Amino acid sequence: MEQHHPSIRQEAVALLDRGMANRAVAERLNVPRGTVSWWRHEARREQGGQGEARRSRLCPVCDERPLDRASYAYLLGLYLGDGYISHYAKHRSPSLLVTMDDAWPGLQDAAEAAFRAVFPDNAICRQRRKGCQNIKVYFKHLTCLFPQTGPGRKHERKIELNGWQQKIVDEHPWEFLRGLIQLFTNTLDTVGVEWRRANAKNISVAKRASVALMDAHIGPKY
Numbered sequence: 001m002e003q004h005h006p007s008i009r010q011e012a013v014a015l016l017d018r019g020m021a022n023r024a025v026a027e028r029l030n031v032p033r034g035t036v037s038w039w040r041h042e043a044r045r046e047q048g049g050q051g052e053a054r055r056s057r058l059c060p061v062c063d064e065r066p067l068d069r070a071s072y073a074y075l076l077g078l079y080l081g082d083g084y085i086s087h088y089a090k091h092r093s094p095s096l097l098v099t100m101d102d103a104w105p106g107l108q109d110a111a112e113a114a115f116r117a118v119f120p121d122n123a124i125c126r127q128r129r130k131g132c133q134n135i136k137v138y139f140k141h142l143t144c145l146f147p148q149t150g151p152g153r154k155h156e157r158k159i160e161l162n163g164w165q166q167k168i169v170d171e172h173p174w175e176f177l178r179g180l181i182q183l184f185t186n187t188l189d190t191v192g193v194e195w196r197r198a199n200a201k202n203i204s205v206a207k208r209a210s211v212a213l214m215d216a217h218i219g220p221k222y
């Protein structure tokens with residue numbers, strides 16, 4: 001193909017954008033019609049790629065991009081329970097990582113599905129680790145979605161939900177609790193209460209010493 005000055009290509013793409021036909025552009029700029037149609041193809045591909053990249057940067061908080069609220073409630077529970085947001089200088093975007101135990105492959109899939117629903121335009125990766133899998137996404141606006149991120153360990157910080165987060169949790173309380181249940185079990189571990197998972201939904205605290213601990217520190221509801 002004959003080499004054309006980039007300014008001619010730019011002019012052609014501008015004319016095509018304005019709706020001019022390939023043949024008219026070719027005649028006007030004295031360029032073969034095949035070249036114009038190739039430029040049109042390339043320009044569409046580039047614009048399409050940019051569209052995708054732009055979408056993957058859109059934020060449900062800053063840009064009011066639609067958010068799958070039920071999946072977000074679940075993911076918020078997972079994040080507060082066992083998730084981790086890190087920001088390495090060498091990466092442009094922070095990452096959210098959730099670790100899911102191999103004992104519960106169905107929950108690993110549920111977590112991945114929630115990632116895909118909340119971040120539909122971002123790549124989700126799953127890393128196999130010993131006894132567990134990490135599910136991870138890079139997203140520039142993670143701290144908009146999870147403003148609870150901050151220095152130090154989550155359970156040593158004051159965690160408060162923002163108004164819009166509380167609204168979503170109120171709408172989808174069971175999704176939130178399903179995610180959060182891991183926080184419960186991890187925290188039971190740190191205070192020395194022995195527990196076991198009776199099934200996917202129930203955590204059982206049955207040992208007498210553990211029940212006594214719960215009674216002493218939490219007590220009955222009143």
Ligand SMILES: [Zn+2]
Pocket residue numbers: 059060061062063141144145
């Ligand atoms: Zn944002």
